[in-house]
Amino acid sequence: MxxxxxxxxxxxxxxxxxxxxxxxxxxxxxxxxxxxxxxxxxxxxxxxxxxxxxxxxxxxxxxxxxxxxxxxxxxxxxxxxAYSISVAEHAFALILALAKGVGVKKRVETYPLNNSTILILGAGGIGSEVAKIAKLGFNMYVIGVSRSFKGTYYDEKYSLKDLEKVIGRADVIVDTLPLNKETRGILNYSVLSKVKEKCIIVNVGRAETVVEDDIYRILKEKPGVRFGTDVFWRVNGKENFSTSKLWELENFTGTPHIAGATxxxxxxxxxxxxxxxxxxxxxxxxxxxxxxxxxxxx
CATH class of the missing domain: 3.40.50.720 (NAD(P)-binding Rossmann-like Domain)
Structure with a gap:
């Protein structure tokens, strides 16, 4: 062959x-x-x-x-x-940067991670590694929302259709979802409006699972919400890392699609x-x- x-x-x-x-x-x-x-x-x-x-x-x-x-x-x-461990590590790099004010030029309120609740969207290879770090490293309560599950570190498991019901319980949300017909735009304003007033959201999956205008609106309406992403929305076939309007906001940070460490x-x-x-x-x-x-x- x-x-x-x-x-x-x-x-x-x-x-x-x-x-x-x-x-x-x-x-x-x-x-x-x-x-x-x-x-x-x-x-x-x-x-x-x-x-x-x-x-x-x-x-x-x-x-x-x-x-x-x-x-x-x-x-x-x-x-x-293939890249699950590297991407999971990067997810926590973004989480910690947002929680502890890393790279911010002024004093900010820091958010504790230990014993907090993390919601992981997508429980495949990346999600299972994020769950492992969350549980073993920070003693977090782990909620998984996914079509299927890998790993054993989840305290609760839900399907994607239950996302709106449980997202409001999370102190930290990590999106590891692939992009397909079911997941495109799954984090829209209707869903995002239910997050806590002080919540960290990180995306290491695909940008288009989050509606850019809607996350921008949430970050403006809820300044205690902090968002970090390694993936950006495509404009003319290229990710808009340097041109995204999210960079205007103090409660945002990002990296140029390097989590996979290829x-x-x-x-x-x-x-x-x-x-x-x-x-x-x-x-x-x-x-x-x-x-x-x-x-x-x-």
Whole structure:
């Protein structure tokens, strides 16, 4: 079976699967049955891939994948969980910065984390790591709101439809949701208006799960609410990190989509190896992890 990768892979991958990752030709693309790539590369590569049956992404999220190019007999697998620890650490970096006034040029009220209540939106790989840090590091009461759950650190579990009922109990809210039809705009004004007057909200999932105008309005109406995000809304295909109007507000902070730490050699290597291990499972067990439900996106 012909397997190609658009990225140079660690040697550990070569010992797992027979993959070509250098000197890829047009014939290689045409004949490949499994292709490993970043979603941003799919639009150029997939139209040439006449025999491909399986696409494995290196990214955890696939919201920017060109689903319209997928054929009915093709399967798409994400790399969900590959960056979970790094993103969870970053979530707490934002939480602590907001809670303790880090980087603020004046004295502000600090918010305690120990024994407070945290609500985690999305209980997959990232959410489960956030829950672990919250419980073991800060003895927080952990509420999970998700379609499915990983990990054992949740004190209460709810479905997404229950979000409005429980969001008002949280001192800290962490959004780790992927972006799909169900989650787009889930944190809108109707939901956000129910948060506590003093609440920390952090987004390390996807920007568009939060309505930008609505979070801006909440931060203006409730100055005790503090919001931090690592993901920004797309304008003409690019995240508006430097131009978002949220920067006008003192109760906001952000980072330019660096939580995944893909610029870190060790983190990226581990992520690439995880993707290769999933291809190994597909080859040897007939099924891999993180198969994408196309109907969630189109």
């Amino acid at each position: 012909m397997i190609i990768s658009t990225v140079k892979l660690p040697e550990e991958c070569k010992r797992l699967i027979p993959v070509k990752d250098e000197g890829i030709t047009e014939d290689d693309i045409r004949n490949a049955e499994i292709i490993m790539l970043w979603p941003s590369q799919a639009r150029e590569i997939l139209p040439k891939a006449e025999k491909v049956k399986i696409i494995q992404t290196f990214s955890a999220g696939v919201d920017d994948f060109p689903f319209e190019l997928l054929k009915k007999d093709q399967l798409l697998y994400s790399n969900a969980g 610029a870190n050699e060790r983190v990226l290597k581990n992520a690439l190896i995880q993707a290769c291990k999933n291809v190994y499972r597909i080859l040897n067990e007939g099924e891999g992890e993180n198969k994408v439900k196309i109907e969630d996106y189109i």
